Amino acid sequence: MKTRNLTPSLRVSSIGLGCMGMSEFYGPRDDETSMAVLDKALALGINFLDTSDTYGPWHNEALIGKFIKSRKPRLKLATKFGIVRRPGEYKRSICNTPDYARKSCEASLKRLGVDHIDLYYVHRIDIRTPIEETMSGLARLVEEGKIGHVGLCEVSADTLRRAHAIHPVAAVQTEYSLWSREAEASVLPLCKALGIGFVAYSPLGRGFLTGRFQHEPLPGKEDFRSMLPRFQPENLAINHSLVDLITTLAVSKGCMPSQIALAWLLAQGENIVPIPGTCNLQHINENAAAVDVQLTCSELEELRTAVSAISVAGERYTPEGMKGVGV
Numbered sequence: 001m002k003t004r005n006l007t008p009s010l011r012v013s014s015i016g017l018g019c020m021g022m023s024e025f026y027g028p029r030d031d032e033t034s035m036a037v038l039d040k041a042l043a044l045g046i047n048f049l050d051t052s053d054t055y056g057p058w059h060n061e062a063l064i065g066k067f068i069k070s071r072k073p074r075l076k077l078a079t080k081f082g083i084v085r086r087p088g089e090y091k092r093s094i095c096n097t098p099d100y101a102r103k104s105c106e107a108s109l110k111r112l113g114v115d116h117i118d119l120y121y122v123h124r125i126d127i128r129t130p131i132e133e134t135m136s137g138l139a140r141l142v143e144e145g146k147i148g149h150v151g152l153c154e155v156s157a158d159t160l161r162r163a164h165a166i167h168p169v170a171a172v173q174t175e176y177s178l179w180s181r182e183a184e185a186s187v188l189p190l191c192k193a194l195g196i197g198f199v200a201y202s203p204l205g206r207g208f209l210t211g212r213f214q215h216e217p218l219p220g221k222e223d224f225r226s227m228l229p230r231f232q233p234e235n236l237a238i239n240h241s242l243v244d245l246i247t248t249l250a251v252s253k254g255c256m257p258s259q260i261a262l263a264w265l266l267a268q269g270e271n272i273v274p275i276p277g278t279c280n281l282q283h284i285n286e287n288a289a290a291v292d293v294q295l296t297c298s299e300l301e302e303l304r305t306a307v308s309a310i311s312v313a314g315e316r317y318t319p320e321g322m323k324g325v326g327v
Contacts, residue, residue, distance in 0.1 A: 001045025002291045004273055006197025007170045010118065010149055012076045014266060014291050016048035017041045017284070018201055018277030023060040025224045030279065031063060037284050038067045044288040047073070050173075050199070050275045052080035052123055053108050057087055061111040069113050078173075078199075079108050080123035080153060082324070090224065094324045096126035098137025105141055121151035121173055124324025131159050135166035142167070151199070154325040157186040160196075169196050176200035176272075178209060178261055178303075179230075179242055179312045182326075192269060203265050203274035206231075210258040211243050228321075230314035238313040245306050255293050258283070260303075262290035267300055 002014040022034035038049075051060045061079060068075070081104035085092045105120060120141070122134060138150045149170035152163060163169055172191055174183045177200065191198045204210055206225055213236060219225040229235060243257065250257045258276070265274045276287045295303070317325070 001047075001288060004270060006119075006199070006271065006273060007149065007168075007195070010076065010170055010197070012048035012273060013046045014273060015046055015262065015288055016050055016078075016199070016273055016275035017046050018275040019049055019051045019060055019064060020055045021277045021279055022063060023056040026279075027220075027223050029059070031066075033279055034063060035067060037279055037281060038064075039071070040281055040284050041288070042071070042073050042075075044284065046284075046288060048076045048078070048273065048275070050078045050201070051112075052083070052121075053104055053111075054080070054083040054085050054092070054123065057085050058111060061108055065111050065113040076118045077112065077114065078119035078121065078151065079112065079117055080121040080151075081105065081108070082121075082123035082126065082153075091320060092323060094124045094126040096122055096129040096131075096134040098133060098140075101134065101137050102141065105146055109146065116145060116148060118148045119151050119171060120147040120149070121153050121171075122155075123153050125152070125155055125159060125327035126324065127327055131163045132166050135163045139167040154327075155187065156326050157190045159327060160187065160190055161194075164194055164196070169194075171197035171199050173199040173201055173275075175202045175316060176265065176274075177203045177205050178246065178264060178307055179205045179239065180316060181307075188269070192271060196271070198269065198272045200265050200272060200274040202277075204258050204261055204276050208236075208239065209243060209246060209261045210256070211247050214240060214243055214247075227318060228314070228316070229318070230312070230316065232314060235314035238311075242307065242310050242312065245303070245310070249299065249303065253293065255289075256286050258286055259290040259293045260295070262287060263293040263295050264300065264303060266291065267295055 004014045141147045151171040153173045225231045246257045250260045
């Protein structure tokens with residue numbers, strides 16, 4: 001597994017592992033299978049795990065804590081605070097106060113069974129709390145050694161600049177893929193200008209860019225994708241042309257569509273680290289192998305030109321899911 005610098009002091013595997021789906025959103029959870037996937041990820045050299053207190057809620061951090069306690073792996077660990085949910089509800093509120101950040105951090109440390117979190121994100125931005133106050137509180141957690149680096153999720157360029165002026169932002173995490181390229185407008189260029197790492201979540205379009213839904217039924221009601229605008233039948237019918245494009249290139253290169261999608265992301269900048277999530281052993285192998293897929297300059301240009309001509313149908317989230325996004 002190759003590695004990349006999010007910052008000079010935070011070097012991680014070039015492909016990370018998003019752990020959210022091990023706890024909820026994509027169907028029933030299976031802790032035994034999730035532990036097997038975590039073991040395989042470690043064996044493949046994937047050392048960058050991404051979790052959050054809201055995944056479960058709380059279950060995901062406890063699962064990762066169980067893995068750390070039993071395996072004692074050498075990891076780079078990222079978790080988040082700021083989205084407040086009750087178990088079984090998608091509805092959320094957002095809280096970024098320094099006091100809530102401290103309480104959340106201490107609770108995460110306990111669930112994870114560690115005394116230090118490598119990268120601690122503000123999961124969503126709360127307009128009621130100035131970002132300067134939030135960053136000052138997180139800076140104190142850095143000084144105390146509870147966290148190593150501060151990150152922001154789904155943030156606007158203006159808020160990122162203000163935050164970075166108070167305390168260095170190590171990484172921004174935002175949805176970024178061949179069908180979610182909004183970050184290219186302002187946030188990604190600013191990250192490159194300021195030397196901030198960029199972590200791309202849902203780099204496979206929640207499974208859509210793998211071609212899975214070209215042949216399989218749409219997600220059932222127990223899967224939260226069933227309520228997302230892009231996964232509605234009328235929008236999927238339009239978006240299939242994007243998957244056809246990726247699949248055609250994958251066939252010509254003798255690899256999987258998922259590997260084309262990840263290789264494209266890796267080629268967008270040395271500061272970019274995708275974190276595809278999976279609970280499938282075959283998929284973790286395929287994702288890790290994407291670091292060895294090389295796209296030529298002509299292939300990258302052809303892909304960008306073709307993708308730019310395709311209009312993706314549907315928003316990324318429902319209005320509830322868009323709370324705190326792009327603020």
